[in-house]
Amino acid sequence: xxxxxxxxxxxxxxxxxxxxxxxxxxxxxxxxxxxxxxxxxxxxxxxxxxxxxxxxxxxxxxxxxxxxxxxxxxxxxxxxxx
Numbered sequence: 001x002x003x004x005x006x007x008x009x010x011x012x013x014x015x016x017x018x019x020x021x022x023x024x025x026x027x028x029x030x031x032x033x034x035x036x037x038x039x040x041x042x043x044x045x046x047x048x049x050x051x052x053x054x055x056x057x058x059x060x061x062x063x064x065x066x067x068x069x070x071x072x073x074x075x076x077x078x079x080x081x082x
Contacts (some may be wrong), residue, residue, distance in 0.1 A: 013081060017074045028066045035062050 039062075042048060042055040 010082065014078065017078055021070050021074050025070060028070065032062050032066055 036059055039055045039059050042051050043059070044052075048055070
């Protein structure tokens with residue numbers, strides 16, 4: 001009797017993780033879509049020699065962090081909960 005209940009809980013947890021990631025996708029994508037174009041003039045604008053290194057690392061972080069947050073973190077959480 002415990003096995004079907006455990007399967008239901010795992011299915012509910014998986015569904016909650018997928019729904020949570022889907023709910024966060026749009027706000028995260030909108031944030032990235034605004035910040036990256038805002039950093040482009042800092043990277044390639046006139047007098048950008050000083051700030052270019054900072055802007056490049058920020059753009060790299062704005063690309064990788066949301067991907068990790070949307071795909072890796074939910075999978076790791078699911079693995080820990082099992």
